[in-house]
Amino acid sequence: MSAPVTLDRREGPYGEVVLRRRGDHHEIIANGCFLMDTSDGRSERRLVDAAFETLTAATGPRSARTSEKRPIRPALLIGGLGVGFSLAHAAADSRWGAITVVEREAAIVDWHLTGPLSGISGPAVDDPRSVILRTDLLAHLRAVKHRYDALCLDIDNGPDWTVTEDNAGLYTLAGLALCRTALTSGGVLAIWSAQPSPEFEQALRNAGFSGVRTEEILVARGVPDVVHLAVSPA
Template sequence: MIPRELIDTAQVPGGVELRLYRRGDDFMIVLDRNELMNTRMRGSEEALATMTIDRLGARARPHLLIGGYGMGFTLRAALARLGRDAQVTVVELVPGILKWARGPMAALTAGCLDDPRVRLVEGDVGKRIEADKLSYDAILLDVDNGPDGLVRDANGKLYGMAGLAAARMALKPGGALAIWSAAPDAVFKRRLGDAGFAVEEVAVRARENGKGPRHVIWFATKR
C-alpha cells in the first residue's frame, strides 16, 4: 500500500489546524482524525453546482456565490456548466487552502481560479452574504460539514435563522440557496422552511460513479 505523505498544514481562523496529505495521485484534507475531503470523492460537490444551475433555468448574466473553495470541485463544475456571461464569486476563509490550490494541487485546480468569470475573496462567507443584498441568483454553501459544524464553531451562524435570513436577502427573486451536508438534518430542513424558503432535499452519492457514502443537498428557493 502506498504510504500517506504529509504535504503541508494550514491554520483555520479560530485555532484548528488542517493537514494536506498525498497518497500517490490522491490528495486528502484532514482535521484531527476526520478526513474532510479527498480527490476520490467529488460527486456530491460537483452535483452541488450542476443541480443548482439546472434549477435556475435560463437567466441572463447569472451570478453565483460559492462559500468554501475546498478542492475546487464545485467551482470547476459550475464553470463547465455556465456560459461566458456568468459571474462566480468564491469566498474561502483559509488562505492555506488557496495556497494549496495554486501549489501542490495546481494540476487539479486546472486554472479555474484564473478564469475571467471568477472573483476570489479571502474571508468569511457569512460576512459577504450579510453585505450583499439582492446580488446573487444562487448561493452554494459547502462550509464545514454542513449544519453540524466540525471545523469552526462560528460556521454555525450560517445555518441559524439570522444566517438564513441574510442569505434570503442576498438572493435575487426566485434565487436558490443550495447547501451541502455530510448527513440529513430534519431540524435544519424545517428551519429552512421557517426562514421563507421552499425546500427540496436530495441525497447524492459521494463518488462520480454513483457509489460511496450518501451526502445531502438542500435546494432552498426564495419564495
C-alpha cells in the first residue's frame, strides 16, 4: 500500500481530525482513530437502503398511528457526513424526500463543500432536498421540532467503539430515547457498526424499539460491517 499523504489537519472542540490521501483514495482520521475511507462504500450505501426497506416493510403505505398516508417521499436524517457515501446514495434515490445531514466537524463539511471530497458529494450537496447542519447530533435531536421517517447514523465505528467519550451518550437508553422521539410512528433507526453487538440489540429493545435486527454487509477486507435496525413503536 502507498504511504498516506496528509491533505489537511485541524484541531477542533472534539479533538483532531485529519484528511489523508492514499493512492486514489481519501481517509478520515479522528483523534488518531481511522474512521472511513473512499475505497469501498458499500456498507454506507446499504445503511440507507436497509433503512428505506425496513421503513416500507414496517409501515406499508399508511401510518399505524394516524391511519394517514405516509409522505410519498419520507424524510431522512443522516448522522455523520463522513466521506459522503450515504448522502450521495440517498440523494441519488428519488424515493427520499428531505435529506438532512448533521455533522459537528466543520473541517469535514469544508472538505465536501470546497475540498477533495466534493467529487463524491457535490451533486448531493447541491440537491434541493439536501441540507447540512453543522451541529452535534444529540444537540439536534434535543432541539428538533419535527420528526423524521428514518435516522441513519454513522457517527462512530459502532456503539462499542466511539471516536470520543461524549459520543457514548448516543447509545445509552437516554440517547436512544431521543432517537425514538425524533422518529415518526413506525420510523426506522439504522446504525452502522464495524462489528455486531448483541448487547446493543438488547439496549434497543430496552429503549422501546421493535423489530430489532442486525444485518451483515460483506466488505473487501476483514470481518463484515453491520447495520443495526430498529423500528419506532406506533
